[in-house]
Amino acid sequence: MKSFDVIIIGGGVVGTAIARELSKYKIRIGLLEKETELAFGVSKSNSGIIHPGTQNPANSLKGKLCVQGNLLTRRIAKELGIDFQEVGELIVAFNEEERLRLLQLKKEGEILGVPRLNIVDQEWLKKHEPNLSLKIVAALHAPTAGIISPYRMAYDLSENAVKNGVEIFTSAKVENIKATPVENIGREFAFEINTSTKMFKSKYIVNAAGLFADEIAGMMGIDDFKITPRKGEEFLLDKKRENITNHLIFPLPSKTSKGVLVIKTSDGNPMIGPTAEDVTDKKDVSTSDEGLQKVLFSVKRLVPSIKGEDIIAYFAGLRPVSGDDFIIRHEESVPGCITVAGIQSPGLSAAPAIAAMVKDLLKATGLRLRRKLFFQKHRNKTTHLFAQPLWKTKKTIQEDADFGDIVCRCEMVSAKEVKEAIKRGAKTLDGIKFRTRAGAGRCHGGFCTTKLMKILSQETGKPLTKITKRGPGTEMIKKDRADG
Amino acid sequence: MVERELVIVGGGPAGMAAAITADENGVKDILLLERDQYLGGILNQCIHPGFGLDYFNEVLTGPEYADRFIKKIKNIPEIEISLKTFAVKLTQDKIITYIKPGTMESIKAKAVIMATGCRERTREMVHVAGTRPSGVYSAGLAQKLINIEGLLPGKKIVIVGSGDIGLIMARRFVLEGAKVEAVIEVEKQPSGLVRNVVQCLEDFDIPLFCGHRVSGIFGQDRVEKVCVVQVDDMLNDLPETCFEINCDTVLFSVGLIQENELIEMAGVKINKKTNTTDVPGMFVCGNAFKIYDLADTVTEDSSIAGIQAAEYLERLI
Numbered sequence: 001m002k003s004f005d006v007i008i009i010g011g012g013v014v015g016t017a018i019a020r021e022l023s024k025y026k027i028r029i030g031l032l033e034k035e036t037e038l039a040f041g042v043s044k045s046n047s048g049i050i051h052p053g054t055q056n057p058a059n060s061l062k063g064k065l066c067v068q069g070n071l072l073t074r075r076i077a078k079e080l081g082i083d084f085q086e087v088g089e090l091i092v093a094f095n096e097e098e099r100l101r102l103l104q105l106k107k108e109g110e111i112l113g114v115p116r117l118n119i120v121d122q123e124w125l126k127k128h129e130p131n132l133s134l135k136i137v138a139a140l141h142a143p144t145a146g147i148i149s150p151y152r153m154a155y156d157l158s159e160n161a162v163k164n165g166v167e168i169f170t171s172a173k174v175e176n177i178k179a180t181p182v183e184n185i186g187r188e189f190a191f192e193i194n195t196s197t198k199m200f201k202s203k204y205i206v207n208a209a210g211l212f213a214d215e216i217a218g219m220m221g222i223d224d225f226k227i228t229p230r231k232g233e234e235f236l237l238d239k240k241r242e243n244i245t246n247h248l249i250f251p252l253p254s255k256t257s258k259g260v261l262v263i264k265t266s267d268g269n270p271m272i273g274p275t276a277e278d279v280t281d282k283k284d285v286s287t288s289d290e291g292l293q294k295v296l297f298s299v300k301r302l303v304p305s306i307k308g309e310d311i312i313a314y315f316a317g318l319r320p321v322s323g324d325d326f327i328i329r330h331e332e333s334v335p336g337c338i339t340v341a342g343i344q345s346p347g348l349s350a351a352p353a354i355a356a357m358v359k360d361l362l363k364a365t366g367l368r369l370r371r372k373l374f375f376q377k378h379r380n381k382t383t384h385l386f387a388q389p390l391w392k393t394k395k396t397i398q399e400d401a402d403f404g405d406i407v408c409r410c411e412m413v414s415a416k417e418v419k420e421a422i423k424r425g426a427k428t429l430d431g432i433k434f435r436t437r438a439g440a441g442r443c444h445g446g447f448c449t450t451k452l453m454k455i456l457s458q459e460t461g462k463p464l465t466k467i468t469k470r471g472p473g474t475e476m477i478k479k480d481r482a483d484g
Numbered sequence: 485m486v487e488r489e490l491v492i493v494g495g496g497p498a499g500m501a502a503a504i505t506a507d508e509n510g511v512k513d514i515l516l517l518e519r520d521q522y523l524g525g526i527l528n529q530c531i532h533p534g535f536g537l538d539y540f541n542e543v544l545t546g547p548e549y550a551d552r553f554i555k556k557i558k559n560i561p562e563i564e565i566s567l568k569t570f571a572v573k574l575t576q577d578k579i580i581t582y583i584k585p586g587t588m589e590s591i592k593a594k595a596v597i598m599a600t601g602c603r604e605r606t607r608e609m610v611h612v613a614g615t616r617p618s619g620v621y622s623a624g625l626a627q628k629l630i631n632i633e634g635l636l637p638g639k640k641i642v643i644v645g646s647g648d649i650g651l652i653m654a655r656r657f658v659l660e661g662a663k664v665e666a667v668i669e670v671e672k673q674p675s676g677l678v679r680n681v682v683q684c685l686e687d688f689d690i691p692l693f694c695g696h697r698v699s700g701i702f703g704q705d706r707v708e709k710v711c712v713v714q715v716d717d718m719l720n721d722l723p724e725t726c727f728e729i730n731c732d733t734v735l736f737s738v739g740l741i742q743e744n745e746l747i748e749m750a751g752v753k754i755n756k757k758t759n760t761t762d763v764p765g766m767f768v769c770g771n772a773f774k775i776y777d778l779a780d781t782v783t784e785d786s787s788i789a790g791i792q793a794a795e796y797l798e799r800l801i
C-alpha cells in the first residue's frame with residue numbers, strides 16, 4: 001500500500017495544476033487517473049481559450065478565479081515552455097440594443113478586474129477584422145483573452161509536477177474510499193482509497209474528478225451536489241483558414257453559455273463551436289448533424305465566409321456542470337476532503353487559480369506547507385517543428401537527424417517528436433496526437449497511422465495488435481495475419 | 485544555393501513517368517524527391533491486378549506496374565533519386581525546400597514538376613455524426629494495414645462510399661476471412677469502375693445500398709454499429725427508412741482529392757486544361773493535377789508534363 005499526504009483524484013488540467021502547485025512544498029503527493037493517460041477527460045475537448053474573465057457574473061467564484069487564472073496561466077506558460085498567445089477577443093453586437101448589453105458586460109468585467117476592456121466601432125472592426133459580418137455595429141474588445149493547447153498544458157504541468165516529486169498513477173480508477181474520522185487531520189491517515197489494482201492511504205483527498213466528482217464525493221457520503229454534463233460540439237477547420245479571424249469572436253452570451261464562437265487555436269486550425277446542450281450520459285461525446293447545422297448557421301452570422309467544406313475534424317466535450325458556479329470547498333463533514341467540482345467553463349483558464357485556492361484551503365485545515373528549497377520551476381520547451389520557422393528547423397535537424405524524419409506529412413511531425421512524446425508518457429495514438437499533432441491534420445492519419453503504430457510498438461515493446469487509440473478496448477487491429 | 489535543371493516532387497507513377505520522359509526528351513539533370521523510403525507511391529499497397537492494361541497491354545498488379553518504372557529509372561544516370569525526402573516549401577521562383585534525415589536544404593530549379601498525388605477524403609469531410617471509437621479507417625489505410633503490414637484491422641466491415649479502393653478492399657477483407665456487411669453509396673450509381681463492382685462485390689455477394697447514407701457511427705471504445713438511411717433525389721434523409729448494421733469497422737471510400745498544398749501555399753494557380761501553371765516552367769501531373777481512375781492514365785498524363793518541362797528547358801537556352 002502506498003501512502004501520501006495528499007491524493008488528488010483526477011488528472012485533467014485542474015488535477016495536474018493542483019499537483020504542480022502542491023509540488024512546491026515538502027509533502028508527498030499522489031495523483032490517480034482512471035484513463036490510460038492524463039487529460040483524456042473534459043480537458044482534451046474544449047475551446048482552449050484563456051478567457052479574460054468577462055461573461056461571468058460580477059460576484060461569481062468562477063469569474064474571480066478566471067481573472068486570476070488568466071494572469072497565472074501566462075506565468076506558468078513561460079515557466080513550462082507552453083505556447084500562450086494573447087490574441088484578444090471581440091464580443092460583437094448587431095444592433096443598438098446589443099450595443100447597450102456590451103456596456104453592461106464591460107461594467108461587470110471591470111468589477112471583476114478584467115483589464116483594458118474597450119468598445120470598438122465599425123471602423124475599427126473593418127480595419128482589424130475584415131472578414132467579420134458587415135452587420136456588426138460594435139464590439140467589446142478584451143485584449144487579454146488568449147489561447148493555449150489544453151492538453152499540452154495538462155501534460156506539461158504533470159511532467160513538471162513529476163519532476164518535483166509527484167507520483168502519477170494512470171489506469172487507476174478510484175472505486176471506493178474509506179474515510180475514517182481522525183483526531184488530528186493532517187497528522188493521521190484519514191483516507192483509504194481503492195482502485196481496481198492498488199490501495200492507497202492519504203491524509204487529504206482532493207476530488208478533481210471532473211464529470212465524476214459527484215461519484216467520488218458520494219463514496220465519502222457527500223451527496224449535496226450532482227454533476228450534469230452539458231455537451232459542446234466543436235468543428236475544426238483546415239489550417240489553410242488560419243487567418244480567417246485575428247481575434248476570438250463571440251456573440252453576446254446566453255444564460256447557459258458564451259454562445260457559438262469563431263475560435264483561434266494554438267495549433268493553427270480555426271475552430272467553430274461549441275453548442276451547449278444538457279445531456280444525461282457522462283460518456284456521450286457523440287456529435288450530431290443538428291449540432292453541425294446549428295454551429296455553421298451561428299458562425300456564418302459572425303463570419304459569412306466560413307464554409308462547411310473547411311471542416312477537417314470535429315468532437316464533442318462535456319462541461320461538468322453543477323449549478324451556476326464552481327464548487328471549491330473543504331468538506332466539514334469529511335475533514336481533510338477538498339471538493340473541486342462543477343468546473344465548467346472557464347475551468348481551463350481558472351485552473352492555476354483553482355490550484356492556488358486548493359493550496360490555501362489545505363493550509364487552512366492544518367496541512368503544514370513548507371517550501372522546497374530546490375523546486376524546479378522550469379521545464380525545457382518541447383520542440384514542435386510545426387510551431388517554429390523553417391530557418392530554425394534547419395538547425396534543429398542538424399543537431400538531431402531524427403527531426404528530419406517526417407512521419408506526419410500534414411502537420412510536419414518528425415519521428416523524433418513522436419519518440420519524445422512516448423518518453424514523456426504517451427501510451428496511445430491519441431496521446432501522441434495530443435502531444436505532437438501527428439494524425440491531427442487534414443488526412444486524419446490516413447498516411448501516418450502505420451508509422452505511428454510502429455514507433456509506439458518499438459518504443460514500448462508492445463506488439464502491434466496491442467496498440468490502441470486511447471486505451472484498452474480501442475485496439476487498432478483485430479488480428480495479425482502472421483498469427484494464422 | 486544549388487541549382488538544378490528539373491526537380492520533380494513525388495516518386496509515384498506520375499513522378500517516375502515525368503522523369504523518364506523528361507530524360508528521353510533531352511533533360512540532362514533531373515532530381516526526383518520522394519518522401520517515402522521507396523519509389524512507387526500508393527501502387528505498392530495495390531496488390532490486386534488491373535494495372536497496365538492500357539499502357540503495357542498486360543495485366544499487372546500495382547507493385548509490378550511500379551516496378552517496371554523503378555527498374556527503368558534506376559538505370560538512367562541523369563536521374564538522381566532522393567528518398568525519405570519531404571518537400572516542405574515551394575516558391576514562385578521555383579525554390580524548393582526539403583527535409584530529410586540529418587538535413588534541410590533549399591535548391592533552385594529551372595523547371596519543376598509537382599507530382600504529389602492525392603489523398604483520400606475522410607469521414608470528417610463527409611460529416612458523419614456519432615462517436616469517434618477505434619475502428620474507423622480510410623479504405624487506403626486499411627489497404628496498407630493488410631497488404632503492407634499484414635494486419636487485419638477488423639472482422640465485420642461496413643464500407644461507406646463505393647470508390648474503387650473501397651470496392652477492392654471489400655473483396656480483400658472477404659479473402660482475409662472477414663465479413664463485409666454492406667457497401668453504402670449515397671448516389672444512385674456506384675462511383676467505382678463497373679469491373680470492380682462486378683468482381684469485388686457481386687462475385688462475393690456483398691450487398692450494395694445505393695441511394696443510402698451512413699448517418700451515424702456508434703460505439704464507445706470500438707465501433708459497434710452504424711445507422712443507415714435512404715435519401716431522396718435531393719440527397720435528403722428519409723428518416724422512416726433508417727436501419728442499423730452491427731459491425732466493428734467502418735471504412736471510408738468517399739473519393740480522392742489532389743494533394744496540392746505546396747502549390748497553394750506558393751500562391752501558384754494550376755491551369756486546369758494543360759499540365760501547366762501560371763508560373764512558367766512549373767508543371768503539375770498525375771493525380772495532383774486531376775484525379776484519374778487508372779494508373780495507366782496517370783502515366784500518360786505525366787509523360788506530357790515531362791515533355792513540356794523538357795521543351796521549356798530547351799527554350800531557355
Ligand SMILES: Cc1cc2nc3c(=O)[nH]c(=O)nc-3n(C[C@H](O)[C@H](O)[C@H](O)COP(=O)(O)OP(=O)(O)OC[C@H]3O[C@@H](n4cnc5c(N)ncnc54)[C@H](O)[C@@H]3O)c2cc1C
Nearest residue numbers: 010012014041042043046047049174210232346347348349
Ligand atoms: C466544449 C467545451 C469547451 C470549453 N471551452 C473552454 C475554454 O475555452 N476555456 C476554458 O477556460 N474552459 C473551457 N471549458 C471548460 C474546461 O474544459 C473544463 O473546465 C476543464 O477542462 C475541467 O478540467 P478538470 O480537470 O476539472 O476535468 P477533467 O479534464 O475531466 O479531469 C477529471 C479527470 O478525473 C478522472 N476521473 C474521474 N473519475 C475518476 C475516478 N473514479 N478515479 C480516477 N480518476 C477519475 C477523469 O478520467 C478525468 O481525467 C470547455 C468545456 C467544454 C466541454
